[in-house]
Amino acid sequence: MHSYSIDSNERPTIYLILAAISILATFTLNLIFGKLNLTIPWFVETPSVMSIYGLLCLCFTKVFWKLNLLHKIGLVNTPVLIGKWNGEVQSSFDQHSSKQEVVIEIKQDWTNIQICLRGKNSNSKSQNASITVQDGLRLTYDYLNEPSPDANQNMNIHRGTAILELSSDGSFEGEYYSGRGRQSFGRLKMEKFTNNL
Secondary structure (H helix, E strand, C coil), rough: CCCEEECCCHHHHHHHHHHHHHHHHHHHHHHHHCCCCCCCCCCCCCCCHHHHHHHHHHHHHHHHCHHHHHHCCCCCCCCCCEEEEEEEEHHHHHHHCEEEEEEHHHHHHHCEEEEEECCEEEEEEEEEEEEEEEECCEEEEEEEEECCCCCCCCCEEEEEEEEEECCCCCCEEEEEEECCCCEEEEEEEEEEEECCC
8 A cells, every 4th residue: 555645634633632642641551550559560661652652543544534433523534435346447549439347446544545446458556646525525546557468469557647536426437547658548437336444
């Protein structure tokens, strides 16, 4: 997976909240150990602010950011895109005359994402991505596409960009274009059929 940018300012706020919780948790643990006259063995380190903060950041990044409650109260605006999506691609390669079925798998946590598209003739993986949420949900990513061994010999490895917007029916729809190695463009639509939470 690779990092992605988002136009929400939630990340600094949440890191600040996690830091405050870490300081409070460390202070509370030290009070409890003092009240109970607990002596910690020399080989066990008392949890520090940084170790608790690191653990909280890890838990939030991997699990807590997906909680519905945090989305409902507006603390987290990052959309959960994890899962498999059915898709179809129309390409200028054949003058948009056919629709090619593809499967898109999205792996994601709060700061990292990977978008993998598998089709009959080629597979692609995202190299970087961004999500915008301010004026409607948009997913933009650059990808590297590799043709299958039995694909048309005109196909070769190439880079491209996809720009997808969330439709009212919950599907993503948009366009893609490829660079020098392919020089094609087209439309991509994808609908979720399974969650991998």
